[in-house]
Amino acid sequence: MGEASVAINPAAVAAKHKLATSFKRKGIVIALLSGLLYGFYTAFMTLGMSKGIWVDWYGENSGLSAFAVMYLLSAIGAATTDTCSALWAMSFAGIRGRFADFVRCIKTKPGMVMVAAAIVGGPLASTAYVVGLQLAGSLVVPIAALCPAVGAILGRFLFKQELNARMLFGIAICFGASFMIGSTSLDGAGGPNMMLGLFFGFLAAVCWGIEGCVCGYGTSMIDPEIGITIRQVTAGFSNLFILVPLFGFIAHVDAFGMVVQSFTDSEAMIWFVLAGLSAYLTFMYWYKGNAMCGAALGMSCNGTFSFWGPFCCWIVLGIAMGMEGWAMPPIAWAAAIIMVIGIFIISMNPMDLFKSNEEKA
Template identity: 65%
Template sequence: MQNIIKNTTVNEAAVIAKRKLSAQFFKKGITIALFSGLMYGFYSAFLTLGMTKGVWGDWTGVNSAGLSAFVITYLLGALGSAVNDVCSAVWAVIYAIIKGKFGDFLRCINTTPGRVMMLAALIGGPIASTAYVIGLQMAGSIVIPITALCPAIGAILGRILFKQELNKRMILGIAICVCASFMIGSTGITGDAPKGMLLGICIAFIAALGWGFEGCVAGYGTSMIDSEIGITIRQATAGLSNLIIFIPILGMIAGGVNISAGLVAQAFTSGSAMIWFAASGLCAFISFMTWYKGNSMCGAALGMACNGTYSFWGPFCCWILLGVIFGIDGWSLPPIAWGAAVLMIVGILVIAMNPLDLFRKKEVR
């Protein structure tokens, strides 16, 4: 009888200990996923700062270095995205070498999941990332909450392409996100809106669409390979494809491949700018890495919602770094935009999960 009581006590203690460890693991996952949103905000700020330094200042200055409006608006946007992605890929490869996973990275490239990750990178790199940078340059940090529509778009595309669930709660979350985007967009049609803001906001929707589609495709790839290897494949593919495919195409549209080749050479040799691109690339890599890690610890749905807080952190980091520290004009946001950013986070959370589940989990534990 005493042995039975003793075993029961031990089992209960083991269950309690397991629940405690699970709760700590879950909370740590939420913290990591939230950190990914913060790092995405710093990535946006450092990238934008880099595109004002060194040779970039000459290209976008008063004289524009003799560049056409097409080159300044679109080719330089693609170039900024490419430089950042290449720097991020370098950081990812260095991390893979340190972790002893570089050989696995090379082996996974020529596998089905690896090719899926490469496809996702082609969608999210040359297309979505370039649209994001162009929108950021044209309209400022106000486009960041717009791009945070990608989880809502991903949910819709998941329903269309993969017949995934789209219930009433998720539809409500999508409606909240759309309302928030309209609130943000309304600031671009006022009489005192900067020139090009409305177009920049529209271009930001392309980024949201591309990242939403990328999320659907990448979900398959990362379910079959190590997330750290998947991120390395993604970043390397995005950087190289942007640099050797997309930019030359834009160069030909602008008048010749020599134009893009010359700009690429100048960009990578501009030391005062590359310091900030190295910082933005590091932040981008950390953001992706912690996002995937957070998803694996607290669940993809809640991880996606936590990462979506970049709709707030992006404008905040840009305002602090560019507006406050470096004194660059145009990085303050109207109150409606801040409110819409918070509303967007609420919408993303509703899409990802039932918010009441957070309290239910606390009760179980």
């Protein structure tokens, strides 16, 4: 009985290789786009908080306490953006006929895990991020980008995930870059609240790192598009109905009335709508890019928001809108780029790129 032989068509192999390479490249572009959109989310949200009723709230004659100005307004800004993002997510789910899947999945155990993670990454991280932006400007963005490094450390202790020498080296690079950014406050260039702002940026990184670790479980069992909808809806509504009322109660302010004013101020709301869309697309493209080019490479590409965040703020707020305080010193730009390299090293072994090219050659 003769052995069957299968003829390999070189043209078919070459076509398959070309298709796989093209698919991976598209995934890289999409993942990079997620990092860019995160920058626009930051810029548009900050712009919204400088228009309309927000000018009165931040004014000297607003009658608001220092606590309300720093924490309540930041919570309202984050809640307005996250709620807009949640409405975008539900709208797209409805258009694609996935809303019933969203309702069904949110009741499951993985869905509840996503809800818990979103509460940490929504009200807590988003508000801390906004507080940091108000105190320290765009320098906070690269500090918040430490979340992959924080997530890698937390994953080692919470889930016994691998933390090898290469990842530790990448983490050291990221934290070294953060110290470079922090050093800009030593000469008073960042203002008196710089260090406090950077602290809140780091707090946001810790919360997002926790969210990333926990959501890894949820998204392994839920369709990414549904998982993103659960995340955005939970983050938006928990911020709106838990954190804002809490801060309003502490500050003895009518938080409900302020929320109504925020959502009905057309001058500011257009920017919050754009910020919410950018936030939704950031997560969408992040998950889609990960699926097309691999989670490690996708995470590295998304981590470029440590550069794109300050860049978009500088372009939109500093140049287009003529707002002062959004230019970064050269050392901070260098640190943002170094942090991108550190995130890349944490996420994957750079030598794997060369190995894959050699194997395909």
